[in-house]
Every structure is written in C-alpha cells, then in structure tokens.
Amino acid sequence: NAGVTQTPKFQVLKTGQSMTLQCAQDMNHEYMSWYRQDPGMGLRLIHYSVGAGITDQGEVPNGYNVSRSTTEDFPLRLLSAAPSQTSVYFCASSWTLNQPQHFGDGTRLSIL
Amino acid sequence: QQQVKQSPQSLIVQKGGISIINCAYENTAFDYFPWYQQFPGKGPALLIAIRPDVSEKKEGRFTISFNKSAKQFSLHIMDSQPGDSATYFCADPTGNQFYFGTGTSLTVIP
Numbered sequence: 128n129a130g131v132t133q134t135p136k137f138q139v140l141k142t143g144q145s146m147t148l149q150c151a152q153d154m155n156h157e158y159m160s161w162y163r164q165d166p167g168m169g170l171r172l173i174h175y176s177v178g179a180g181i182t183d184q185g186e187v188p189n190g191y192n193v194s195r196s197t198t199e200d201f202p203l204r205l206l207s208a209a210p211s212q213t214s215v216y217f218c219a220s221s222w223t224l225n226q227p228q229h230f231g232d233g234t235r236l237s238i239l
Numbered sequence: 240q241q242q243v244k245q246s247p248q249s250l251i252v253q254k255g256g257i258s259i260i261n262c263a264y265e266n267t268a269f270d271y272f273p274w275y276q277q278f279p280g281k282g283p284a285l286l287i288a289i290r291p292d293v294s295e296k297k298e299g300r301f302t303i304s305f306n307k308s309a310k311q312f313s314l315h316i317m318d319s320q321p322g323d324s325a326t327y328f329c330a331d332p333t334g335n336q337f338y339f340g341t342g343t344s345l346t347v348i349p
Contacts, residue, residue: 131282160337167248169328169341170283177335185336217282224332225271230282 129153133218133231140208140238148203148234150218156229158221159201160185161193163214164233170217176201208238243331245340252347258316260343262329265310274303274314275328275339283328287314319347 134149152159160175172185176195190212192204201220205212215235219228244263252258262272273288289296289303289312296303302315316323324347329340 162339167341169245170337170339172336172338175335183335186338219282224335224337227273227285227288228275228283228337230284232280232282 131218131220131229131231133216133234135234136232137235138237140205140236142208142210142238144208146205146208148205148216148218148236150201150203150231151199152201152218152220152229153199154220154229155198156220156222157198158223158226158228159195160219160228161191161201161203162217162219163187163212164217165214173203173216205236210238212236213238242333242338243329243340245329245343247343248341249344250346252319252345254319254321254347254349256319256347258314258319258323258345258347260314260327260329260345261311262313262331262340263309263311264331264338271332272303272305272312273330273332274301275330277326277328277342286327316345319345321347321349323347 131152157178161173162170171187174193176182182193215233217233219230221228274286275283276286277283287298287301300317305312326342326344331338
C-alpha cells in the first residue's frame, strides 16, 4: 500500500503565483487534513474534510483553498503565494478524528 | 490560541537514560491522546496513544501517563537509544480538529 502520497516533494514559487499541492490516499479514509509545519510552531491545521464533498477551515486557513470531490484526493490550493507561506506542508488521513492519522512525507515549499 | 502546551522544546539525554516530555491541554473532548514521532524529512507517525479509561499505557520502552485533574499527559522513554533521536509531538483531537503541541526535539547521545 502506498498510504498517503504527496506531490511534489519540493517546489519554489515566486510571490503571487498559484499552485496546487496534491494529496492522495489509498486506505479509503474518510477524514483528511492539511497541516503546515514551521520551526517552533509545531503542526498547524489549515483545512480538513470529514468526507467527500465536505470541507472546513482549521486554525490557519487564510490564503488556501481545498476541495474533496473523491474520498481518495484532497488537493490544497495556494491562490496567490506569499513569502509567509514558505513552509513544509503535510497531508494526513484517518478513519475518524480519534484514530491514528497517517501522514505523507510532506511538500517543502519556498516562496521568493 | 494554543490548545496544547508542550515542554521542553529540546532535550538531550545520554544513552540508557530516561526521556520525559510533558503536555498540558486547555479544552478537550477527553477521548484520545496520541503521541507522534517524526524523523527528519519524514511525516509524523503515531508512536503511542491513550484513552481516558486508563491513567497509564506502556508499549515497550514507551509509556504515556495521564493526569486528568492536572490536565496533563506525559511521554516517558525508558532506556533511551540513539535511534530514538527525533521530534515528538503530543496532540489533542477536539471537535473535528487535531491540535498538536509545538514539538520536542530529542537527541540521545551514545
């Protein structure tokens, strides 16, 4: 099993550009989420989804959009990249919130 | 608003020693408290978790202890090994969200 797959692994953008970070899971998990990890700040929730067609905001949603058209995929869109969005982004999935979350290996994003 | 406060930020322990990491939570559904371990370049992975019907859970060298009245839970790593060197996160799933602590960077010196 592949688990949670994130692409790309690395990306450099210029301020104002847009892009989509991809996340796919093959475990038929209902709950999926996106986090950003910054030094000294741990993992902060950006957006999450409790099932296909249902998404909601987390702790730091500004500047990001998500959609969940299928159970497997949960892409994260940066609308107009800003240097403050330079971070490592992790996607995770689980059966429910109170079950182990399975993380991808992250996307390292730099915005110049 | 920080939901979970984790300490210390970093920890250096000699091989064979005991590593202790603490987390204090503010508001919680009090249903499930996991600890995650993260190695450089990788995503976090579940290490051990506890549910509120027990005050302590042990898996090998790793033990979670839970103090409901103090709103704290702790991770103890016995006989720490260099391979345990990683960043550790506690988490509190409340509502529909996962609140992670800020992480503890553990270094075990051979």
